[in-house]
Amino acid sequence: MDWSGEISAAAARIAPYLRRTPVMDVVLDGLPVALKLEHLQHTGSFKARGAFNTLLGAPVPAAGLVAASGGNHGAAVAYAARTLGHEARIYVPEMAGPAKIALIERQGADLVVLPGAYANALEAARAYEAETGAAQIHAYDAPLTVAGQGTCMAEWEAQGLEVDTVLIAVGGGGLIAGALAWLGERRKVVAVEPERSCALHAALAAGQPVDVEVAGVAANALGARRIGDICFGLARGITSVTVTDAAITGAQALLWREIRQLVEPAGATALAALTSGAYVPSPGERVAVLICGGNIAPDPLT
Amino acid sequence: MDWSGEISAAAARIAPYLRRTPVMDVVLDGLPVALKLEHLQHTGSFKARGAFNTLLGAPVPAAGLVAASGGNHGAAVAYAARTLGHEARIYVPEMAGPAKIALIERQGADLVVLPGAYANALEAARAYEAETGAAQIHAYDAPLTVAGQGTCMAEWEAQGLEVDTVLIAVGGGGLIAGALAWLGERRKVVAVEPERSCALHAALAAGQPVDVEVAGVAANALGARRIGDICFGLARGITSVTVTDAAITGAQALLWREIRQLVEPAGATALAALTSGAYVPSPGERVAVLICGGNIAPDPLT
Numbered sequence: 235m236d237w238s239g240e241i242s243a244a245a246a247r248i249a250p251y252l253r254r255t256p257v258m259d260v261v262l263d264g265l266p267v268a269l270k271l272e273h274l275q276h277t278g279s280f281k282a283r284g285a286f287n288t289l290l291g292a293p294v295p296a297a298g299l300v301a302a303s304g305g306n307h308g309a310a311v312a313y314a315a316r317t318l319g320h321e322a323r324i325y326v327p328e329m330a331g332p333a334k335i336a337l338i339e340r341q342g343a344d345l346v347v348l349p350g351a352y353a354n355a356l357e358a359a360r361a362y363e364a365e366t367g368a369a370q371i372h373a374y375d376a377p378l379t380v381a382g383q384g385t386c387m388a389e390w391e392a393q394g395l396e397v398d399t400v401l402i403a404v405g406g407g408g409l410i411a412g413a414l415a416w417l418g419e420r421r422k423v424v425a426v427e428p429e430r431s432c433a434l435h436a437a438l439a440a441g442q443p444v445d446v447e448v449a450g451v452a453a454n455a456l457g458a459r460r461i462g463d464i465c466f467g468l469a470r471g472i473t474s475v476t477v478t479d480a481a482i483t484g485a486q487a488l489l490w491r492e493i494r495q496l497v498e499p500a501g502a503t504a505l506a507a508l509t510s511g512a513y514v515p516s517p518g519e520r521v522a523v524l525i526c527g528g529n530i531a532p533d534p535l536t
Numbered sequence: 537m538d539w540s541g542e543i544s545a546a547a548a549r550i551a552p553y554l555r556r557t558p559v560m561d562v563v564l565d566g567l568p569v570a571l572k573l574e575h576l577q578h579t580g581s582f583k584a585r586g587a588f589n590t591l592l593g594a595p596v597p598a599a600g601l602v603a604a605s606g607g608n609h610g611a612a613v614a615y616a617a618r619t620l621g622h623e624a625r626i627y628v629p630e631m632a633g634p635a636k637i638a639l640i641e642r643q644g645a646d647l648v649v650l651p652g653a654y655a656n657a658l659e660a661a662r663a664y665e666a667e668t669g670a671a672q673i674h675a676y677d678a679p680l681t682v683a684g685q686g687t688c689m690a691e692w693e694a695q696g697l698e699v700d701t702v703l704i705a706v707g708g709g710g711l712i713a714g715a716l717a718w719l720g721e722r723r724k725v726v727a728v729e730p731e732r733s734c735a736l737h738a739a740l741a742a743g744q745p746v747d748v749e750v751a752g753v754a755a756n757a758l759g760a761r762r763i764g765d766i767c768f769g770l771a772r773g774i775t776s777v778t779v780t781d782a783a784i785t786g787a788q789a790l791l792w793r794e795i796r797q798l799v800e801p802a803g804a805t806a807l808a809a810l811t812s813g814a815y816v817p818s819p820g821e822r823v824a825v826l827i828c829g830g831n832i833a834p835d836p837l838t
Contacts, residue, residue, distance in 0.1 A: 256558030258576065274560065274795045340793075490837050491642075493576045494830035496798045528796035534836035535792050 237415035240377065241384035248286040248382060251317060252276065255386075257393045262492055263509050267521055268397050269493075270390050273501050273528030277337065279455075280386050280409055280526050281310035281373075287382030288371050289314050297368040298322055302359035304352050304454040305334030306500075306527055307373040312343030323362055325355035330454050333531035351448075352457065374408030375462030384412030386524070391416075397520040401426055401513065403503035404434045404474075406458035407465025409526060414468040425469060426507040428452050428499075429476040433461040438474050442466070451479045455500035455527055473513070477503060481510035489525070496534065501527040539717035542679065543686035550588040550684060553619060554578065557688075559695045564794055565811050569823055570699050571795075572692050575803050575830030579639065581757075582688050582711055582828050583612035583675075589684030590673050591616050599670040600624055604661035606654050606756040607636030608802075608829055609675040614645030625664055627657040632756050635833035653750075654759065676710030677764030686714030688826070693718075699822040703728055703815065705805035706736045706776075708760035709767025711828060716770040727771065728809040730754050730801075731778040735763040740776050744768070753781045757802035757829055775815070779805060783812035791827070798836065803829040 255272045276282040285307070289299070298321030301311040308324040315322035324343045326335055329351050338345050348354045363370045372379055386409065387400070399422040402410045410425055417423060427435050430450035437443045443466050448457030461469075485502035488509060489495045504523045507513040515521050557574045578584040587609070591601070600623030603613040610626040617624035626645045628637055631653050640647050650656045665672045674681055688711065689702070701724040704712045712727055719725060729737050732752035739745045745768050750759030763771075784801045787808035791797045806825045809815040817823050 253560065253562060256560045256573065258555070258558045260555060271558065274797070278796050487837055490835075494580045494798070495576070496796070496836055530836075534798055534832075535789055 235377065237381070237384065240381040241388055241412065241416050244287040244291070244381040245385040245388055247290045248283060248385065251286050251314070252283060254389060257390060257395070260493060262488060262505070265508060267508065267523050268395060269522070270386070270524050271495065272386055273497050273525050277306070277309040277313045277341065278527060278529040279306040279310065280383055281306045282313060283385050284379035284382035284408060285310040285314040285371060288376065288378040289318050289320065291378045294320050295367050295369050297366040299371055300359050300362045300368040301325070301371045301373070302352065302355040303330070303373060304457065305330040305337070306455055306529060308343070309334065309337045309341055311371050312338050312341035316342045323368060325358045327352050327355045331531045333533040334454065334529055336533070337529055353459070374406030374458070375464055377464065379408050380411045380415060380464050382412070383409045384416045387413040387416040395522060397522040398422060399424060399515065399519055400522045400524065401504040401507055402524050403427070403456060403500055403526055405431070405456035405500070407434055407462045407469065411462065411465035411468050414472070423472055424507065424513050425472055425474040426504045426513070427474070427476050428456055428482060428503060429478055431457045432476050433458045434465065434469060435474045435476055437461045437466050438469070451482055452499035452503055455498060456503065475507050475512040477506040477510050477512050481506040481512070485509050495525065496530055497525055497528045498530045501525050537679065539683070539686065542683040543690055543714065543718050546589040546593070546683040547687040547690055549592045550585060550687060553588050553616070554585060556691060559692060559697070562795060564790060564807070567810060569810065569825050570697060571824070572688070572826050573797065574688055575799050575827050579608070579611040579615045579643065580829060580831040581608040581612065582685055583608045584615060585687050586681035586684035586710060587612040587616040587673060590678065590680040591620050591622065593680045596622050597669050597671050599668040601673055602661050602664045602670040603627070603673045603675070604654065604657040605632070605675060606759065607632040607639070608757055608831060610645070611636065611639045611643055613673050614640050614643035618644045625670060627660045629654050629657045633833045635835040636756065636831055638835070639831055676708030676760070677766055679766065681710050682713045682717060682766050684714070685711045686718045689715040689718045697824060699824040700724060701726060701817065701821055702824045702826065703806040703809055704826050705729070705758060705802055705828055707733070707758035707802070709736055709764040709771065711826070713764065713767035713770050716774070725774055726809065726815050727774055727776040728806045728815070729776070729778050730758055730784060730805060731780055733759040734778050735760045736767065736771060737776045737778055739763045739768050740771070753784055754801035754805055757800060758805065777809050777814040779808040779812050779814050783808040783814070787811050797827065798832055799827055799830045800832045803827050
């Protein structure tokens with residue numbers, strides 16, 4: 235796969251619809267760190283990049299789109315579908331929570347909330363796909379999705395990123411796969427997962443993708459049962475660390491206290507690796523943290 | 537006054553201590569707008585710029601510093617004093633509210649909370665100044681303060697701002713004075729005030745600074761009883777509009793919903809002029825909004 239070409243094509247394709255999210259240098263807990271504030275993207279996470287690239291990069295059937303989502307992906311697909319004039323059916327598990335469910339509703343999607351966890355929503359989405367011919371938009375393990383997410387790293391480099399190492403939170407692996415696909419060996423990428431939702435960490439330990447249990451404060455965003463194959467193929471040999479829920483909520487509080495950024499737990503997970511010491515930079519190593527999602531619950535304004 | 541020289545000197549002086557805050561182009565309510573996210577500054581508002589410039593631009597007496605503040609200025613002075621190794625006594629009125637009082641406490645200042653409104657705090661600060669010889673750090677009507685706040689506009693231009701018009705919220709007038717001092721006639725500046733705290737609007741109507749009553753959702757940040765003389769001198773003839781509290785809280789909600797920025801009412805006041813129609817850009821007029829403060833109450837994480 236010519237990832238560089240795919241990601242460049244994605245960037246050109248989605249540019250009219252996406253925000254160029256801001257970047258900033260700060261010192262947090264005494265450590266200089268470069269941030270990309272990707273939670274300022276449409277619908278509050280990087281997911282809009284992959285959604286637009288998927289809708290623009292392949293024909294959309296008359297039956298429209300279907301997605302299963304713990305929240306952020308569903309909101310992104312719903313937003314992209316509405317923007318581009320397609321129908322979208324979104325299945326969401328109750329565990330997504332009221333704030334994310336309301337977010338998807340605001341995008342005007344045909345939303346179905348199902349009891350239980352993500353697997354139930356995925357099953358329903360597959361049944362809908364089979365019945366109607368709607369196109370299933372995968373949340374992370376599809377080339378157009380990965381290429382779309384890769385535009386985030388490409389954009390960051392175009393904004394003048396000057397670091398040795400980038401820390402990225404991992405759920406199903408779409409975002410980090412896009413970053414690895416773009417960067418190749420150019421910079422070090424550190425995968426950060428909650429210790430209770432660590433599909434990539436478990437896969438790297440097992441030598442192949444394996445099913446994991448998912449739980450914890452970031453589960454509705456990072457709780458993939460199994461790492462995507464594309465991600466696993468790109469991530470062999472990378473540094474992978476895990477963080478506790480307490481480290482995640484501590485990093486969340488730090489981001490609010492120090493730079494007035496209120497993000498969801500997944501959005502603070504990569505930073506938590508630094509603040510908890512799960513990843514300790516070498517002397518002189520310059521680090522960056524991708525803030526990937528801001529859809530916190532409960533919604534502070536409702 | 538050579539404002540251009542003063543502001544350039546301020547920028548050089550404070551650069552090691554301040555953040556270069558991010559900028560971003562977005563479409564809000566259908567209107568393209570350039571934003572500067574100055575609420576990501578140290579202590580959550582632009583006030584740190586003036587505070588550092590004041591402390592670095594003139595000798596600080598052994599007795600240290602004293603300030604009276606509705607919250608943001610006090611936090612900035614406390615932070616700058618601690619960073620530069622000075623003592624700081626901060627008088628705060630109860631109306632500042634628990635979130636801002638806690639923010640000042642976290643900066644390690646010698647904090648005194650007084651009943652009632654800002655005037656009581658100012659009286660106490662003046663008494664402390666007379667008694668101890670501490671330097672009073674004015675919140676807005678001093679050349680070093682205005683020059684410090686002016687670095688925000690200078691920085692924004694250096695970041696590539698391409699607009700005709702900049703909307704800025706006004707309390708005592710330090711921020712807008714700095715912007716006017718930097719820009720001269722180069723761009724149009726629109727002053728935006730809450731209709732219940734509009735010291736500049738009233739002064740422009742009266743032809744001179746006059747006392748006004750202050751109230752409303754942004755009063756602890758924008759509720760100056762009288763516009764600063766420096767601001768008034770620079771602001772003659774500019775466009776001045778007022779907005780309702782409902783317009784301000786509506787703009788606050790929009791910023792959270794659309795770009796996941798949770799700001800205090802003062803931080804959303806300039807945007808409220810656009811979203812409420814208090815200021816309607818001409819066809820083709822490109823506009824920018826300065827987001828000046830993020831210290832919302834109640835604190836969403838406590």
